[in-house]
Amino acid sequence: xxxxxxxHKSFGDLPVLRGIDLTIEKGEIVVILGxxxxxxxxxxRCLNCMEDPTSGNIYFHDVDIADMSVDINIHRQKMCMVxxxxxxxxxxxxxxxxxxxxxxxxxxxxxxARIAKLFGKKYCADDIRSTKEIVAEAEKTAMELLARVGLxxxxxxxxxxxxxxxxxxxxxxxxxxxxxDVMLFDEPTSALDPEMVGEVLExxxxxxxxxxxxxxxxxxxxxxxxxxxxxxxxxxxxxVEEGTPEEIFNNPKSERLRDFFAKVI
Amino acid sequence: MGNxxxxxxxxxxxxxTNGAYNNVLEGLQNTLIIAVMGLVIGSVIGTLIAAxxxxxxxxxxxxxxxxxxxxxVSFFRGTPMVVQLLVFYYVLFPLMGIKMSSVMVSIMVFGxxxxxxxxxxxxxxxxxxxxGQMEGGRAMGLSFSATMIKIVIPQAxxxxxxxxxxxxxxxxxETSIVSFVGASDLYKAFNLMGSxxxxxxxxxxxxxxxxxxxxxxxxxLIKVMERRLRKSDKSM
Numbered sequence: 001x002x003x004x005x006x007x008h009k010s011f012g013d014l015p016v017l018r019g020i021d022l023t024i025e026k027g028e029i030v031v032i033l034g035x036x037x038x039x040x041x042x043x044x045r046c047l048n049c050m051e052d053p054t055s056g057n058i059y060f061h062d063v064d065i066a067d068m069s070v071d072i073n074i075h076r077q078k079m080c081m082v083x084x085x086x087x088x089x090x091x092x093x094x095x096x097x098x099x100x101x102x103x104x105x106x107x108x109x110x111x112x113a114r115i116a117k118l119f120g121k122k123y124c125a126d127d128i129r130s131t132k133e134i135v136a137e138a139e140k141t142a143m144e145l146l147a148r149v150g151l152x153x154x155x156x157x158x159x160x161x162x163x164x165x166x167x168x169x170x171x172x173x174x175x176x177x178x179x180x181d182v183m184l185f186d187e188p189t190s191a192l193d194p195e196m197v198g199e200v201l202e203x204x205x206x207x208x209x210x211x212x213x214x215x216x217x218x219x220x221x222x223x224x225x226x227x228x229x230x231x232x233x234x235x236x237x238x239x240v241e242e243g244t245p246e247e248i249f250n251n252p253k254s255e256r257l258r259d260f261f262a263k264v265i
Numbered sequence: 266m267g268n269x270x271x272x273x274x275x276x277x278x279x280x281x282t283n284g285a286y287n288n289v290l291e292g293l294q295n296t297l298i299i300a301v302m303g304l305v306i307g308s309v310i311g312t313l314i315a316a317x318x319x320x321x322x323x324x325x326x327x328x329x330x331x332x333x334x335x336x337x338v339s340f341f342r343g344t345p346m347v348v349q350l351l352v353f354y355y356v357l358f359p360l361m362g363i364k365m366s367s368v369m370v371s372i373m374v375f376g377x378x379x380x381x382x383x384x385x386x387x388x389x390x391x392x393x394x395x396x397g398q399m400e401g402g403r404a405m406g407l408s409f410s411a412t413m414i415k416i417v418i419p420q421a422x423x424x425x426x427x428x429x430x431x432x433x434x435x436x437x438x439e440t441s442i443v444s445f446v447g448a449s450d451l452y453k454a455f456n457l458m459g460s461x462x463x464x465x466x467x468x469x470x471x472x473x474x475x476x477x478x479x480x481x482x483x484x485x486l487i488k489v490m491e492r493r494l495r496k497s498d499k500s501m
Contacts, residue, residue: 048404050400050404068323073406073408074406076403077406078406080404083397083404085397087400088401089398089402090395091420092416100407100415101405101407104407104415105406158496174405175405178406
């Protein structure tokens with residue numbers, strides 16, 4: 001589903017990624033590990049072009065999204081990201097946070113279809129819906145998603161009133177509301193109080209069981225061991241080792257990975 | 266101060282009996298129209314310029330826009346407003362063959378001028394919003410402009426409201442220069458009263474009081490607005 005070929009990224013003179021090749025298949029849960037400053041977050045942020053790669057290709061559904069002429073927004077709608085610091089929209093309540101992007105996308109589609117119809121071009125009749133329908137459907141989906149993470153009673157609250165764990169759960173369902181093909185998690189539990197880590201990991205495990213394709217940067221070794229189908233160890237901008245959790249955790253081949261485990265476990 | 270009572274009487278006679286209050290009301294109306302319209306136009310221009318200036322500049326088109334905006338801002342911040350008013354009224358518009366009333370020209374100049382200042386206020390406001398908000402929107406597949414309009418600018422406006430109040434107050438007070446091009450504002454109305462009666466003390470005092478009352482009212486209005494906009498920030 002995602003294929004990364006020889007990805008390089010530097011910030012000014014500082015090379016952060018130095019030739020990454022990575023494939024993420026449908027249904028895979030790829031956990032990216034690495035010491036801080038190794039480039040693992042940058043790698044994840046390059047996957048949806050939040051950071052533009054310096055060179056290399058990223059194929060998503062066989063389209064090279066690293067190409068600047070591609071409309072990245074369309075692809076990002078199918079690969080949603082969950083951030084370390086949640087990044088919920090502070091001026092919107094929880095429900096609006098969930099419906100904003102889906103409504104925006106559906107409205108845009110409807111507008112395009114109407115214009116196509118007007119000029120007698122090909123269009124998808126399903127796309128033409130009234131704003132009322134679009135909003136109603138988005139709100140229905142949003143409430144279902146909120147119920148799924150046990151936050152339906154917080155729908156009208158503003159993010160400032162939620163705890164860290166609640167915020168992150170809202171952020172996850174906000175991404176889910178887009179019905180993405182892939183979800184990217186950038187250290188989703190690192191900014192949380194220890195007692196709230198569990199509730200967020202539980203939601204992520206739930207997603208994994210449903211077969212969602214995920215790429216996760218995390219320091220939660222337990223999560224990696226239990227849920228991942230593939231573990232990637234990144235250091236100094238290259239992939240040092242990759243394999244199944246058993247291979248990586250029980251039988252690390254490289255000195256650097258053994259070193260890393262000695263420090264974190 | 267011995268003859269203050271007499272001066273007051275002269276003032277009242279001119280104001281009420283001779284009907285000068287009509288001029289004052291007209292002046293007040295023009296002052297408010299010019300300041301409010303100036304602020305509205307300025308806000309629109311300022312927001313657009315600020316958005317251009319914080320745009321990512323990988324491509325050539327935003328860079329050209331940015332350059333044009335920086336020239337605009339440095340022109341309007343680099344010359345006094347009186348000069349701009351005179352240049353527009355006596356030079357630019359006659360050269361272009363446009364006929365416009367002095368109030369209209371004043372509104373335009375005030376709008377263009379405050380646009381330059383508001384753009385910088387707005388830019389500060391946009392930069393004060395957590396960059397994560399922009400990232401959050403972009404990661405969901407919203408475009409730069411959609412994220413700006415729906416997420417960042419509403420939060421920026423909340424942050425800059427006190428400064429915008431300041432700008433509005435400045436505009437109200439600056440309207441006293443529009444009589445340079447013959448528009449009848451508060452200053453002109455009271456000045457006329459003074460010239461008619463050869464008595465300037467009370468008219469100018471009254472003028473000062475009216476300005477103060479206006480400014481106090483605006484301050485109050487902004488306070489109310491701020492409180493309403495802050496409702497999403499209250500944490501638990």
